[in-house]
Amino acid sequence: MFEKALKGNNYYWMWLAFLGFFVGIAVICYLRQYFYGLGLTGMSRDVSWGLYISQFTFLVGVAAGGVMLVLPYYIHNYKAFGKITILGEFLAISALLMCLMFIMADLGQPLRGLNVLLHPTPNSMLFWDMCVLWGYLLLNALCGWVILTAERKQVAPPKWIYFFVYISIPFAFSIHTVTAMLYCGLPGRHFWLSAIIAPRFLASAFAAGPALIVIMALILKRVANFDAGKQAIDKMVTIIIYAAIANMFFVGLEFFVGYYSNIPGHYHTLQYLFFGLEHHGHVYNNLVPFMWGFLILFVIGFFLICNPQTRRNNDLWLGIGCASIFLSFWLDKGIGFVLGGFVPTPLEEITEYYPTANELFITIGIWAAGFFILTILYKIAIGVEHEVEA
Amino acid sequence: MYDSSKIIPGLIIFVLFVTIPIWYNHGDAGAAPEIKLPQDAKACVRPTAEMRASHMQLLNQWRDEVLRDGDRGTIEVDGKHYKKSLMLTCMECHTSKKQFCDKCHDYASVKPYCWDCHLAPVE
Amino acid sequence: MDKKRRDFLKVAGISTLAGLGGTAVVDRLVSGTHPSVANASGGHGEEHAAPKEEHAVQEAPKTGKRYGMVIDVKKFQEDPALGERISRACIQAHNIPEFPEKKDEIKWIWMTGYENAFPEKSTLYKDETTEEHQVPVLCNHCDNPPCVRACPTKATFKNKDGIVIMDFHRCIGCRFCMAACPYGMRSFNWRNPRDFITEVNRDFPSRMRGVVEKCNFCAERIGVGQKPACVEACGDTGAMVFGDLNDPESEVRKLLKENYTIQRRPSLGTHPSVFYIV
């Protein structure tokens, strides 16, 4: 089926070349980091995780978001999603590959990565995270491929594949739950130490993931003559709306607990993220613009996807609305959540984190690599679709 | 579909390509390196043949015993006690990393990461 | 697909979910959280002992050691140069690099403000101790160490003497342990440390870039019957005393009996083995 990815118009190749360019830069930057060490990043002993891990966390959510198509289709037999579940599965694959690349970029000794398997340690959440991420990746690759092949041959998919499809649903929930457990089980990091983290992660994932799929479907409609169907898109937007509300509700609860209880550990980080934290006469606030961006984009996006005018009558506004929600939740989880957790440090000091250019290019390059893979996978899926229709 | 006129030459080129190191060295492995043995020490913690074949396993074993099990017992050879330590035992006799370790490692093209952390004797 | 099959698979899917959060994990997690008697086990020791370790927290013999330390903060006020002496001793003993940039910083033991070390102890009007003087901080060698729980490779583990120690050969540099340590006692080698070691101690290795490091309670010195380097640097001031917390006759136990001592952030249930006389 791969031959489908080898035929495309000029725009297709230009787009791939564009992404490839950033991948190339990232490879060079990564080699520099590999030979020098992670000192080329902005991380320090106080903020020991940076952009890489925060992108990883966000992308696990995007991968899990695909389940919002798989679940209604396979469990509730919601037929309208039939055509686009493959988009969700392939999005999950590329998001997970990005996750793995971000993890590798973040390891101090990447060549020893296999030690996690050689010395399995069940009490470490990272071990479990690796298990479920790999599991979910393989499940999606298997299900996506088998179902697409069947579709191409115009036969019903083999029955055994449904077993794996159903397993992939709890796996989708587990990848993001376990990723949340990386954070929420650590004593002494008050911002992370909250039982609401896992549900909040899932809520924002179930908004951000489908939002990206809607954007992709709208783009594919224009550039690849692939129509996901009005009903499917509308249903997805409904899912996004509810998930987004749930996420904001959970964020609001964090605010209540922090500020009403007035326990310093519980509100310091929120204070730092949204208003700036004063410490020894200096106000630390480098993440404040991002967090207000999160709130403002949420309001804009929410309005655009709720208002029937912009939601149903105009693809462009709908696209912008979904993009705002996606970006908004990226700022929340892909920037604020991880970086904020390190402020203040266990020794009640504040160190702010600024990524370096090298680090930024690696990050951009991994995103580009993810979209490169996604483009190719979508190209294959749509090629098959067109072939069947023809 | 099965285009043997392309596949077979392709296979041959591939095989030739992956065996480049052999052709390049004319099938000759080069002269075995001569390592400089310590002058004043006569005995090693294990027989020469065993050390040559499996010193790396022994070092790993020592590492695990000392670090993980906290077992710092010594090894007795000819009435002398030796610690289980690369820096404090091996390199006490084999005073030159360049003349001893590196000779074979370079020849075999292995790059152990011991010396990223452990300090080689001053030469 | 017929209806029955669909139902069956639903059940199968759900039971997998249940299996994922399975009992084994729960057992594991729970066994690590008992507020144990002072013993030197729990977490995971060497894997040779794997079969025993499951219930080690409860069953470990009382004769097992648990090394700890008592630090007399007043002695550090009397001699302001002492703080510098102990950290230098550690730097020399362990080839700790000193980088020009704060971002690369690696430290095992250092002096910090009273309120930094004990953020939960609030004061309205500070007394002299809390106002001006500094206290030494180092790894607490927690009896229930979160860093050990987090490490995915057992590169950080608790040894049989209760010392939380690292195997630098195994560390993959994921820095999960740094996020997990609630005391900020761990440092990472952001770049090759070799060129930044001022005085080389040829009896102890250095580290390579990409691994985490922290105070090891001088396991290499204790193992051969010496005192930790920082304790030795205190001379006979008695500012830092090292010993076995499980031995009722030990000097540390005597000090704990005679003095009011505090631990850092005790509410987190990590059971630190470093005590402070304030």
Ligand code: SF4
């Ligand atoms: S102080 Fe930190 S590094 Fe030391 S044992 Fe406790 S959790 Fe681990």
Ligand code: SF4
């Ligand atoms: S950085 Fe090393 S010691 Fe820390 S958790 Fe990862 S593997 Fe373990």
Ligand code: SF4
């Ligand atoms: S006990 Fe040893 S390793 Fe720890 S701070 Fe003191 S000198 Fe350094």
